[in-house]
Amino acid sequence: MLDDRKASILRAVVEEYIETAQPVGSARIAQVKEVNVSSATVRNELSVLEREGYLVQPHTSAGRIPTDKGYRFFVDHLTPNGGLQANQRQRIRDFFDTTHGALEQMLHDTSRLLSGLTDYAAVVVGPPHEAATVRSVQLVVLAPRVALAVAILSNGVVEKRSVDLGSEPAGDDRVAAASAHVAAQLVGRSLADPGRLTPTGDPVTDDIAAKVVAGLTSGHDDEENVFVGGASRMAASFDAVETVRGVLTILEQQYVVVTLLKDVLDRGLSVAIGAEVGLESLAECSVVVAPYEVEGEAVGTVGIVGPTRMKYPQALAAVALVSQRLGRHLSES
Amino acid sequence: MLDDRKASILRAVVEEYIETAQPVGSARIAQVKEVNVSSATVRNELSVLEREGYLVQPHTSAGRIPTDKGYRFFVDHLTPNGGLQANQRQRIRDFFDTTHGALEQMLHDTSRLLSGLTDYAAVVVGPPHEAATVRSVQLVVLAPRVALAVAILSNGVVEKRSVDLGSEPAGDDRVAAASAHVAAQLVGRSLADPGRLTPTGDPVTDDIAAKVVAGLTSGHDDEENVFVGGASRMAASFDAVETVRGVLTILEQQYVVVTLLKDVLDRGLSVAIGAEVGLESLAECSVVVAPYEVEGEAVGTVGIVGPTRMKYPQALAAVALVSQRLGRHLSES
DNA sequence: GTTAGCACTCGGTACACTCGAGTGCTAAGC
DNA sequence: GCTTAGCACTCGAGTGTACCGAGTGCTAAC
Structure with missing residues (x-):
């Protein structure tokens, strides 16, 4: 831990460097009023701070620059609050x-x-989209074998997945049935917790419904x-x-x-x-x-x-x- | 227009400069086999090309680099086709x-x-989203006075707009009526050409429906x-x-x-x-x-x-x- | 019309030098 | 014992000079 003087010197260095992007020398720091000592004393402290890893010199005869550790101390202990205009x-x-x-x-x-x-x-x-509850689910046929599953969530997010309907074109009625079935199942729930689909009795409908639920619940969330x-x-x-x-x-x-x-x-x-x-x-x-x-x-x-x-x-x-x-x-x- | 020799010299300069990002001198160009003349001749041609605005010298005693006009000529007349590996x-x-x-x-x-x-x-x-036809429209209430209008288009795009339902909460039935009304109106058409809404007789429903259509058709398309x-x-x-x-x-x-x-x-x-x-x-x-x-x-x-x-x-x-x-x-x- | 030859230009590099910011150390002072 | 004035020292940045070489433009010969 740093004593008060070292801390205020470190602080002065960091603030000055953030401001100017130039290495900071002892003279400039000695002018800061919180640091009430001469530049010589500052120099002594600076060399200690450097030895302890808070500062570095880009080269001899240049001022000091904060290290990550120096910034870290500044952020943890020296940052004034409420700095917003x-x-x-x-x-x-x-x-x-x-x-x-x-x-x-x-x-x-x-x-x-x-x-x-x-x-x-x-x-x-x-x-995460899963956090919201489903307000509406719909399955819309786009091409003979491709449908789009669209879920509207309570937070206004719309999740959509294209769903492959399988090798042979399913009838519109099957799709509609699956759509209704999935909707009944998911509405009011979260996509993270879709529950288990109850079979309808028709295997094609069930198959489509399962695909839709699987598609909607598999979150490639982070990406988007x-x-x-x-x-x-x-x-x-x-x-x-x-x-x-x-x-x-x-x-x-x-x-x-x-x-x-x-x-x-x-x-x-x-x-x-x-x-x-x-x-x-x-x-x-x-x-x-x-x-x-x-x-x-x-x-x-x-x-x-x-x-x-x-x-x-x-x-x-x-x-x-x-x-x-x-x-x-x-x-x- | 440039004669063949000037063209091939210009071409050599452009290709070389694209390759190296360095000003190109007469000696290098004279080495290119399509240019079958000495560097001195090349120099003469280069100074003509410069005078005509195809090339510039960053400074005396440097090679030449192409101007916009030089690139333009290269692209229009000198670019070989099918340059893809x-x-x-x-x-x-x-x-x-x-x-x-x-x-x-x-x-x-x-x-x-x-x-x-x-x-x-x-x-x-x-x-443009308007190019596709609407497959489905839905109005989902998110908050007492806010609903989300979602249109699913034939190309798999989902357009959504939040719609302000007006100062006093409209009943669910009104929203549902408006939703159905808009759907009947828009499905099968393009958002660019929504047609005219036929009144339902209920002013609140009509009001909501109009807002939905207005929202969905006002494309802030380009942005997204x-x-x-x-x-x-x-x-x-x-x-x-x-x-x-x-x-x-x-x-x-x-x-x-x-x-x-x-x-x-x-x-x-x-x-x-x-x-x-x-x-x-x-x-x-x-x-x-x-x-x-x-x-x-x-x-x-x-x-x-x-x-x-x-x-x-x-x-x-x-x-x-x-x-x-x-x-x-x-x-x- | 082309080209070899050559004087000339000028940016880049190397070097020496100066300047000044900044240090570290020492010795004096409180 | 801590602080500080003083000072020698370091070293980067800036400057002036010289030089090199790439590249030009021009001229004269082919």
Whole structure:
């Protein structure tokens, strides 16, 4: 643990570096009023902080830069709360007051909002579709042997799967029967817990019905349930084009992104810094996440991805507030 | 118009520059066997080509690089056909042979395919939802005053809009009546041509029905009907991070992308080069597009966005083949 | 019309040098 | 004993110079 002086010096270094992206020297720190000592004393402390792994020097005769460990301490112990400006808060409030329409669109817009607030890339993972109850199921024939199963859920999500009707064209009546049968079975339940189909007596109908239920309940959820906004902002955060490429490649793989956020949350973190993120390509990035709750239960995640040199106070506040408001908004509807 | 020798010299410059990204000098060109003259002669021709605007010198004592006009000539007159490797063709064939499932997913995957084939960003614009006929319409109440209108179209697309039911909660029967009424009206027709609603006699029902139809037919289509794949590859095409940022910002704005592709097609082009693209941020990019046809009618577009220094033969071939196969694939289902 | 030859241009690289930011250490001071 | 002024030292960044070589444009010969 660091004593007060070391802590405030570390804090000064981190804040200054986040601001300027330049290595910070002892003289600049000595000017910070919370640090009431001379630059020589600061230098002594800096070398201790470096020895203990909180800072590094890019080269002799340069200032210091925080390490992941330095950022970690800053985030855990030195981050002031409530770093969000009034107009930012207003923007969030306005957004959730005026937003409407389909869930997907709303989540997508939320990711853009968060990205706009922070100037980093933002990620929103939607509530699992299984959480909602089924309001309606329908089977529509598209081609002689292909039908589309469409389930409308209570949260406005529409799940659809194409279903192969089998080798020989089933009659329309069979399809209709299967549709009605599945509807009777699933409506009011969750897709996660479809229950067991009761046979109708007609094997063809039962076969189709089983396929429909299997299709609808097999969630390739994660793939489609994540919204990344403002990925282009990553290009402003780094000046090595190679780094940008790596980060963008990750952000394009929705499955990876979802897993990443889940991982961070599972580790009980709200911030993962640099190497903590666990992906080579994101070694220079930090990830800030927060779950959001609907009726007291965490159902999804919002987060941002930015450089380790991130404005943590604002980022944390923005993510926290957006996740909270998003949860509340979803609870209302 | 350029004589044969100038043309083959221009061609050599363009091909070499595309390959190496380095200004091309007269000596290198003189080595190309199609150009059977000495470097001195080449130099004379180069200075003519420069005077006529096909080439520029970054500075005296450097080689030449093509201008937009130079690329344009190359594309129009010098591009060999069929520049696609066998395994690339195979990849496309395999993709369309094995792909299945929902249209959106398939278009999304197509954009990734095309991006993977070319190493540039790829764009796929889906068929307008209005083109298909309605197979089913349903109105599902989600909240006291909000319902979701869901239309299932013959091509497997599901259109949904949330509909405000009005200030006072309408009875379930009214909603059901409206739902049935709209269904009777729309099924079998296109959303582009919904026809006129016949009044039922009940003003509340009619009011809801009108809202549903209005919602479903007002296409904010373009926004949701475009799929961009492999945007991260743009980072590999430029070394100025600022350029990358600009390009990515454009690619994130789906509306802009759709408009862009439409523009290019409307101008009767299959390639727009540099300034021809018409967007400041894409001044260093070229766009290759091709419409795809379903039953003889152009219904959508595929395209790629890459640097002006693009491998045009392969890019053109890939876009052409993918668009053709995509059209065929959609016609079959 | 083509080409060999050559003077010339100019960016890139290497090198030396300076400047200054920043350090670490030491010795004096509170 | 902790703090701090002072100072020697380090080293990157910036600058000026020289040089090299790629590449040109021009001229004169073929």
